[in-house]
Amino acid sequence: DDGFAAYIEPLAKEQAVKGLRQVLHGSTPAGYCLRDGFVRGVRKLGELGLSFDLCMRHAELPDGAKLIQAAPGTAFVLDHCGNPPVFGDLTAWKRDIDRIAALPNVVGKVSGIVSQAKDRSWKPDDLAPVVRHMLDAFGPDRVLFGGDWPVCTLGAPLKDWEDALAQIVADLPEDRRRKLLHDNAIRAYRLS
Numbered sequence: 113d114d115g116f117a118a119y120i121e122p123l124a125k126e127q128a129v130k131g132l133r134q135v136l137h138g139s140t141p142a143g144y145c146l147r148d149g150f151v152r153g154v155r156k157l158g159e160l161g162l163s164f165d166l167c168m169r170h171a172e173l174p175d176g177a178k179l180i181q182a183a184p185g186t187a188f189v190l191d192h193c194g195n196p197p198v199f200g201d202l203t204a205w206k207r208d209i210d211r212i213a214a215l216p217n218v219v220g221k222v223s224g225i226v227s228q229a230k231d232r233s234w235k236p237d238d239l240a241p242v243v244r245h246m247l248d249a250f251g252p253d254r255v256l257f258g259g260d261w262p263v264c265t266l267g268a269p270l271k272d273w274e275d276a277l278a279q280i281v282a283d284l285p286e287d288r289r290r291k292l293l294h295d296n297a298i299r300a301y302r303l304s
Contacts, residue, residue: 158186192224223258
């Protein structure tokens with residue numbers, strides 16, 4: 113929007129505002145995040161020291177990679193593990209996650225995946241391939257946990273999601289678990 117700069121500049125001065133997110137997996141058409149005005153707005157966020165959370169359909173992760181490359185001065189957070197088909201074929205998703213994780217200005221958020229278990233019986237092993245790939249692709253310093261409450265309750269109570277993640281990452285060294293569950297979020301969202 114042509115008026116975006118005037119809208120965001122005063123908000124960027126607010127200490128509590130760290131970044132923005134526009135849900136792109138709802139009613140927005142494929143390719144929406146690559147429109148010139150959208151890219152300009154995301155670049156403006158970087159100029160103001162704000163981040164942008166990418167929340168998109170897994171089939172559009174290649175568009176997300178293009179947006180990240182088009183705005184190298186903006187920090188990105190890829191929400192919900194890129195919305196993978198948790199209970200389906202992860203081949204294309206893994207390839208696209210690897211491409212995004214290779215970009216230096218993005219971190220991955222392990223969130224949102226348990227909501228796909230709506231009306232389905234699941235166990236931590238069902239979620240583990242997605243979580244482990246995120247950990248491997250982004251590495252110990254660029255992946256963080258997100259509870260996704262209350263949306264996670266579509267698939268399980270928050271406590272069940274937290275317990276499942278704890279089981280999945282139980283074999284990681286304590287410092288890596290602390291980065292995933294705390295330190296990386298503090299850094300990515302510039303918290304104190």
